[in-house]
Structure formats: C-alpha cells, structure tokens
Amino acid sequence: MHIARKYKNCHVTGITMSPTQKEFIEQQCKIHNLTNVEIKIADITTHEMEDKYDLVIVVELIEHLKNYELLLRKISNWMTPDGLFFIEHHCHKTFAYSYESLDEDDSFT
Template sequence: MATDTLDAQMYEVPISFLKLLFGSTLKESCCYFKDDSITLDEAEIAMLDLYCERSQIKDGHRVLDLGCGYGALTMHVARKYKNCHVTGITYSISQKEYIEEQCKINKLTNVDIKLADIATHEMEDRYDRIIAIGFIEVCTYI
C-alpha cells in the first residue's frame, strides 16, 4: 500500500538530519520563542514546559503520550517529574528504539514505550493525563 511506504520513509529518516530540522530534543511540533534571542533548543524546552504547565502534570501522575514521536515530551516529563510514570505510544520501531536508548543513557526508569497503532490499540492502564501533541490519526471504517 502506498501509505505504508510513505509512513516507512517518514519514520526512517536519519537522526542526524532530524536534529538539524527539529533541534536536539527531536521535538517535531511547534516551539515557543519568547523573543528573538531564543535558540531552537531553548524554544523546544520552553514549549515542553508549557505543555506540562497547561496539562497540570503533577509529580506522581501516570501520563500517556499518544504518538510520542522521538520522545521529546515523554522524556521531558520523565526528567522533570521523577515520580511520574510516562507511557509513550509510537507506530515506529526506530522511534521506539531511539527513545529506549536515550532513556538508558539518561537513566530514565519511569518510561515505557509501546509499539502500537493507536487507532486499534486497547488501553490496559489508567492515566492521570493523556497528551496528544501534533497528533492526528485518520481512521477509515468500512
């Protein structure tokens, strides 16, 4: 199917190239530039902090990040709130592997990454916060 090929191509872009586009956190959605002196990396962190603030995440919450991409928000929440358990769901093997590798490097033990199609995945757990940033799933029912 053509969409399967397109999805595979989108997910298999080299990390080094993605860091040029999205900054060091590989955050694929919008950033928050407070002023002209802010760098891309600083704007990414500012936006991640804003997501947390607006979601009213508290230390100890169980957080679900739908369509977690390369884990920018997932890992940000895990670092910022040490007692949170963060679950990220991705459809990409390479994204899952990248996040798990980064979690090992950064000693983040409060992260679980699930490889699943969110359109058909059945949730087994309960969450205090469910976040979907820049994530739209198109479903076709016959």
C-alpha cells in the same frame, strides 16, 4: 522525556508505530538514566488498554485521522476522571491535510 526527568515518581507511557522512534527514545532513556518510561509500538486506531492516566498528550497524530470523535472517545476511556488532556494539531487556514488509509474498513480515517 521532559516529564520523566522532571517528575521522577511518575510513570510515562508512550505509543508509537515507529520501531526506530521507540529505539531512539529507549536509548535516550538509558543515557539520562530514566527508568520510568515505557514505549509501546501500537496502532492507536486499534490499540486497547485498561490503564488509566492522569495526563494524556497527543502529538503529531490527529492530522492523520478524519474521525476525531472516535479517537477522542477512545482517549477519554484511558483517562482518570480528573485527568488532563493536551492535543497538538497542525492545520492550515485554507488547505486541508488529506490522509487516506490503505484499509477501507478503518473507521478512524
């Protein structure tokens, strides 16, 4: 939302698995009269797209996955050659966060 407000000429695409999060963001966009935001509901581990982005920001995702290399390779395919990448990663110096996928064939977890 901050980027969409500050840079009115850019197009912001968000990906979430949460329908309620999508609805909340879309409501906020209406309140703030933002027409440059698109929110998609998708599973990042299977989502494919041909669009290219100048900036990719990943928030509250990587700690749920074990195969970082596959995720980063996928994201790099979505970026322009000079694109910027920011990733936020919650971690602990002693205790690992363990997330087990329900799907044993999921190569990301």
